[in-house]
Amino acid sequence: MRPGSTAPRLPLLPYRKPTEGRDYWVLDNALPNADEVRARSLARTDWYEGYPHKPESWPGMRAMPALEPDELTHLETWVRKVTGASRLWVQAATADGETLNHNCVQVVGYNECEPRPHTDSRALCRYAAVLYLNPHVPDSCGTTFYRQRLPGGQRGGNTVQPPHHNLVEALGTRYVPGDSFVDDVEIPHRYNRLLVYRANMIHSATGYWGQTLETKRMAAVFFWMA
Numbered sequence: 001m002r003p004g005s006t007a008p009r010l011p012l013l014p015y016r017k018p019t020e021g022r023d024y025w026v027l028d029n030a031l032p033n034a035d036e037v038r039a040r041s042l043a044r045t046d047w048y049e050g051y052p053h054k055p056e057s058w059p060g061m062r063a064m065p066a067l068e069p070d071e072l073t074h075l076e077t078w079v080r081k082v083t084g085a086s087r088l089w090v091q092a093a094t095a096d097g098e099t100l101n102h103n104c105v106q107v108v109g110y111n112e113c114e115p116r117p118h119t120d121s122r123a124l125c126r127y128a129a130v131l132y133l134n135p136h137v138p139d140s141c142g143t144t145f146y147r148q149r150l151p152g153g154q155r156g157g158n159t160v161q162p163p164h165h166n167l168v169e170a171l172g173t174r175y176v177p178g179d180s181f182v183d184d185v186e187i188p189h190r191y192n193r194l195l196v197y198r199a200n201m202i203h204s205a206t207g208y209w210g211q212t213l214e215t216k217r218m219a220a221v222f223f224w225m226a
Contacts, residue, residue, distance in 0.1 A: 010148070010171050010180065013157030016201070018145040018185040023198050025082045026187065030131060030194035031071060037220075038133045041066070041105050042213060052112060059208075060108030066131075066220035067103055075131070075222070079196055083127060085226035091124045100124050100223040105133070108208045109216040115206060117146040117181040119160045119167045120199035125223035128199040133218040135191035137209045141217050142189035146181040146202040158184060160200045167202060189217075199223065 018024055031037060047063050050056040067075070076088050093099040098121060120128050130143055148156025164170040186206055187195050197203065210216035 009151070010173075010176060012150070013148055013170060013202075014159050014161055015147060015155075015157040016159050018158070018197070018201060021082075023201060024145075024187070025079075025196045027075075027078055027082075027194040027196075028190060028192070030075060030078075030192050031067075032074075033071070034133065034192035037067065037071065038135075038218065041107075041133065041218060044105075047107075059113035060106060060216065061213075062101060062104050062106045064101060064105070065103045066105035072103060072222075075129075075194060076224075078194075079127065079129065079224070083196070083226065085127070085224075088127070088224040088226055090223070091225040094121075094123050098124065101221065102223045103220065105218065105220045107213060107216045107218050108205070109210050109212075110208045111211070112216075113205075113208055115144065115204040117167075117202050117204045119170075119202055120223060121166045122160060122162070122200055123165045124225070125199045126226045127196055127224045128203075129194060129196040129222040129224075131194045131220040131222075132189050132191055133220060134210075134216070136215060137189050137191075137217050139188035139190075141205065141207045141209045142187045143195055143197075144183050144187070144204055144206040145185045145197070146204065147184045148202075149179055149182040155182065158202045159198075160202075 047061040050058040147158040
């Protein structure tokens, strides 16, 4: 960009205030055996490493599957009930090979990533969810929903609609100024809390925590088509 030039104005997205019971749903004490799930995750030896350990775009470590079939069924029964979805399924990869890591446990430390506002692909899911699995992580490491911050400080939208599948397509670029988004609604971290939300809303982990496997933010993530 030439000195004195300004960044192009980004498209204005539609806005829909994130509302519990309509756009997101919270279930505390989601699993009866959360301690067992956490212990099982801590004992794993099949982790895949991301940034900064390996040259990957995603941070920390991840492994699959996070939950056993009966544990996943327990959560999906509740998700269908509260969203009204008659069926949930995991969408196959798109024609260009795009996919999502469903039922995946992720562990990310405070120095391994920062909040990254994004949406999940509409081609692959309608609902996304996160299950928090570390009882020692503070409230500030939950999930935040964002909206656009426009020039002059005005607020813009927060959702991706057809024909676009994700935020990059909707904005027309992957690279935006660091102040392009502002917090809208924050959901605090709680151990064994399941947060389900519409995947086309701009969101991110609010923050990360810890420096060891035992202390880092641990969460299982899920992506469902409906």
